[in-house]
Amino acid sequence: MNVTQREATTSREREVQLIGRARGGDRIALRELVDLHKDRLFAFIWRMVRDHHEAEDICQDAFLKAFASLDTFSTEYRFSTWLFTIGYRVCLNRLRRKRPFSGDLDFSAMAAEGGASPSATLESEEAGRVRASIWSAVDRLSPPQRATILLFYRNDFGCQEIARVLQLPLATVKSHLHRARARLRELLEALPDQDWSNFRNLSERAG
Amino acid sequence: MRCEEARQLFDAYLDGELSPSLATELGVHRVRCAECRRSLALLEVSGHIISSDRDPVAVPDDFSERLLACVDVREHGWVAKVRRTLYFVGPLAAAAVIAMAFLGFFDRGRDSRVAGVKVEPTHVEAGAPRPNASAPYDREAADRAIDQWIGQMQANRADKAQTGESTPKPPDLTILQILEMLKDANEGGPELHHFPGADLNELFGPPDEHPVDDEDVEDL
Known part of the structure; x- marks a missing residue:
């Protein structure tokens, strides 16, 4: 042990x-x-x-x-x-x-409130937009997909544990995770090229 | 590897579940394909930001105190209600049980004295209806009957004294026999309803042969 x-x-x-x-x-x-x-x-x-x-x-x-x-x-x-x-x-x-959440939130203000974070190494306005875009995309997911993404990434829950929390079969949870990622990708691919370069920088730092 | 195949492997790759050979193939495709490189980078960065970004809001400092206060309120809502009920009802119930045991003890004695008269127990059928139980007690009729009975006794004694006969000892009477006499004396007048002695049947059980002292009868 x-x-x-x-x-x-x-x-x-x-x-x-x-x-x-x-x-x-x-x-x-x-x-x-x-x-x-x-x-x-x-x-x-x-x-x-x-x-x-x-x-x-x-x-x-x-x-x-x-x-x-x-x-x-x-x-x-x-x-x-x-x-x-x-x-x-x-x-x-x-x-x-x-009513359904509109997703129209001022993420730049939230980012400012959040203070220093691992991703706060990027201090630029573009970086703030990237982060805002990601969270905005997360907010546009359906509740089960959003919960799956949050529990998986933020709470380090495995798929089995997420299945228990959401009271869903394991296969459904995996499907939610897959669809949530696909939806995130779809939403984020609409970002302008300038912001995409920030993504690339972040990716290199994350990797 | 085609883009379609590569995209099918993204999830497994991100979750670290891809076999080394497939991971290598995907890596090669990633280098060659700008579109897939971009897509995978989007997902990697998204995952990184979602997992590590600090929350802009925090739970209030007094959250725990307020929550525990709510726990107390809920407890006071039903648990404490039960506790309070037991707190007050418990001693009352105990007192009732003691009182009942106390009465039961004296009921078994069956030799109590009431108003200086030995009251002899009388048997009463359990559950038998008591006639005219709800009728009011006629005090005047009872007084008249007692006066009449005492007058008769005195007249008898006087007659016996005049004729030189020795005065016989008054008969041993139980209170129930006296009540019967009073009832007979009251014939024609108002009935003796709910005379207190009637309840003694239930309280003290059936009569036996215990004699009643003269003094006691006089006291009555």
């Missing part, structure tokens, strides 16, 4: 302990579970709904639902998988109720 595997095992044991304590009403354990997962869950939900207050609301709702049915949770699975499953379900319900 290597160091990474050992750390993962310890982390799992710790999570199971926390869940056991949380089931008994231990507030400290509940707090720890919230602190462990809130950032990633909130980011995922925000990327899905693109509204800060709504994301916060959904995030809170997901945690409350998870805690309310903590007794039914099987510790065979990761708590994050279960939490994201609930979060995604709540997201879908909200998205169904509201």
